[in-house]
Each structure stands twice: as C-alpha cells, then as structure tokens.
Amino acid sequence: MKLHTLKPAAGSTKNSKRIGRGQGTGRGGTSTRGHKGAKSRSGYSSKAGFEGGQMPLQRRVPKFGFRNPNRVEYKPVNLYQIQELADNKKLDAIDLQVLIDNGFAQKNDLIKILGKGELKSKLAVTAHKFSASAKEAIEKAGGSVTTL
Structure with a gap:
C-alpha cells in the first residue's frame, strides 16, 4: 500500500450538486433558490439577528442592570477554613x-x-483585606493581621 493508491471506501463519498449548469440537469434556472426575493440574489448574506424586518429579539427584550468596570473582586476565605488549614498542616x-x-x-x-x-x-x-469581625477574632486569639 502506498499513499498514491489510497482511496475512500466505495459508497462513502458523494459528488457535490452542480447547480446552475443548464435545464437538462434539473438544477438550472433558479438554481434551487426559488423565485425572487433577497435570498435568490447573488451577494446576499443575512445579518445576525435579522428577522425579516420584524422587531428583532435583542431589541424587543428590555435592557436592565449595570456592571461596574471598576469593581474589585475578592476571593472570600472564612476563619473556619483558616482554622482547618492550621490544624491539618x-x-x-x-x-x-x-x-x-x-x-x-x-x-x-x-x-x-x-x-x-x-x-x-x-x-x-x-491577606489583601479583612472584615472587622475577622480582624477582631484573629487578634482575640492572640494572632496578628497584616494587610497587603
């Protein structure tokens, strides 16, 4: 067996439909596009979300909410998790x-x-930040708090 002798299995591939190649083929004339309308023309491409002039979904549904671009997200770690960590390690x-x-x-x-x-x-x-109750509990247990 050599690379140039390889062929797909019999019946596993089909020839593509050759449309617009004359009436004798059965796919001439309108070339399977139907009659008239934007979709029958060359160069047609639908816009994402276009619903044929009907008010599109993204404009029918109201906008709501606000996302602050300057928000600072912290990962929460509780005292009981710290206690477990200290006990285990x-x-x-x-x-x-x-x-x-x-x-x-x-x-x-x-x-x-x-x-x-x-x-x-x-x-x-x-850590980067402490809640007041966490700070109090750590200092009450005799520990120290360092803010980064």
Whole structure:
C-alpha cells in the first residue's frame, strides 16, 4: 500500500450538486433558490439577528442592570477554613502562598478574610483585606493581621 493508491471506501463519498449548469440537469434556472426575493440574489448574506424586518429579539427584550468596570473582586476565605488549614498542616502563619497552594485562590486573586467560624489557634494572617469581625477574632486569639 502506498499513499498514491489510497482511496475512500466505495459508497462513502458523494459528488457535490452542480447547480446552475443548464435545464437538462434539473438544477438550472433558479438554481434551487426559488423565485425572487433577497435570498435568490447573488451577494446576499443575512445579518445576525435579522428577522425579516420584524422587531428583532435583542431589541424587543428590555435592557436592565449595570456592571461596574471598576469593581474589585475578592476571593472570600472564612476563619473556619483558616482554622482547618492550621490544624491539618500544623501552621503558625497563613499567607497568600499558603492559600494558593491549598486551592483557596489563584495566583492573581485578591483575598478577603471573613469572620464566619471560630479561630482557636494563634496565627499570623496575611491577606489583601479583612472584615472587622475577622480582624477582631484573629487578634482575640492572640494572632496578628497584616494587610497587603
């Protein structure tokens, strides 16, 4: 077997319809485009969302809402998650790299520590932002808070 002898299996390919090649072919005349109208003309291309002059869906449905382009998104990490992390990994300091390594955030995420749960360990916690309750709980447990 050689590359130039390869052929598709018998019956697996069909010849394309040759339209507009005379009346004798059965596909001459209008060349399967029907009579008149924009779709029968050459150069026709439909615009996305065009509904033949009817008011299109994207204009019928009202607009609503607002997305602030300057919004800063923080990944939330709660105190109970930090406590679990400290217990499992035997840590005395929680910083950005520890949280990234344990799947709490990606490397470009901003992290905010929230106050849900209880903190028993004395930890030095470093993050981009802290809620007031989280800050209070960490300092009450004897730990320290560092804001990046």
